[in-house]
Amino acid sequence: MKEKLSIVKIGGNVIEDEKALDIFLTAFSKLEGLKILVHGGGKLATQLATRLGIKSNLVDGRRITDKATVDIITMVYAGLANKKIVAQLQSKKVNAIGLSGADGNSIQAHKRPVKDIDYGFVGDIDGVNSELLKNFLLINLTPVFCAISHDGKGQLLNTNADTITSEIAIAMASDFDTTLYYCFEKKGVLLDINNSESVVKYINTAKYKELLSQGIIADGMLPKLHNCFHALENDVEKVCLGDDSMLDKNAELFTTLTL
Numbered sequence: 160m161k162e163k164l165s166i167v168k169i170g171g172n173v174i175e176d177e178k179a180l181d182i183f184l185t186a187f188s189k190l191e192g193l194k195i196l197v198h199g200g201g202k203l204a205t206q207l208a209t210r211l212g213i214k215s216n217l218v219d220g221r222r223i224t225d226k227a228t229v230d231i232i233t234m235v236y237a238g239l240a241n242k243k244i245v246a247q248l249q250s251k252k253v254n255a256i257g258l259s260g261a262d263g264n265s266i267q268a269h270k271r272p273v274k275d276i277d278y279g280f281v282g283d284i285d286g287v288n289s290e291l292l293k294n295f296l297l298i299n300l301t302p303v304f305c306a307i308s309h310d311g312k313g314q315l316l317n318t319n320a321d322t323i324t325s326e327i328a329i330a331m332a333s334d335f336d337t338t339l340y341y342c343f344e345k346k347g348v349l350l351d352i353n354n355s356e357s358v359v360k361y362i363n364t365a366k367y368k369e370l371l372s373q374g375i376i377a378d379g380m381l382p383k384l385h386n387c388f389h390a391l392e393n394d395v396e397k398v399c400l401g402d403d404s405m406l407d408k409n410a411e412l413f414t415t416l417t418l
């Protein structure tokens with residue numbers, strides 16, 4: 160029987176709110192068994208870029224990562240944000256280790272090919288070093304990943320944190336009974352965006368197609384749900400979406416996705 164592994168992703172909006180981050184990390188620290196955390200960077204990189212006089216360029220909500228920007232996101236994601244999280248987890252008796260994809264060659268990627276838009280130094284993932292992560296877990300270290308990968312040729316790459324999370328989960332699924340948690344500000348997938356209690360508790364493939372056709376799943380939820388089902392189709396046991404309260408073992412109000 161495989162050992163259980165929880166892989167949790169938090170968004171940048173949680174990192175920006177000290178109180179919300181503390182609440183989340185307390186909940187994460189109480190998760191039983193082996194775990195891995197992945198975090199985004201949110202607006203922190205944009206704020207630093209502004210202070211340094213560097214303009215942030217977004218196209219359809221996606222950051223164009225030029226040379227100056229990849230330096231800034233490395234400072235913020237792999238530096239300030241990552242180390243603050245690791246330090247706070249240590250205070251909660253979780254022996255965390257902060258990582259980018261370059262550390263231990265843990266996440267390899269290639270620069271996204273230019274089609275209609277040149278996104279710059281943005282990475283699409285080629286592989287995850289599951290053996291390294293397994294060794295960390297076996298000596299009771301909790302990996303904490305920022306949203307940066309590398310190309311094996313010395314170049315760091317800005318990489319979508321949701322994608323990193325699903326690819327890590329897929330890579331670990333052959334050795335562990337893996338559950339993936341996407342923590343964000345909502346309680347789950349909502350039938351009514353204006354009613355925070357209208358959570359769709361269970362979504363399978365058929366229900367997903369139904370919600371898509373009804374336009375209930377749209378906009379920013381589309382890529383997130385795509386990553387969820389991609390993970391499920393590659394042997395991840397279960398995917399959950401909701402706020403930090405879903406990490407409590409007695410929680411009921413969140414969305415669970417299965418095939």
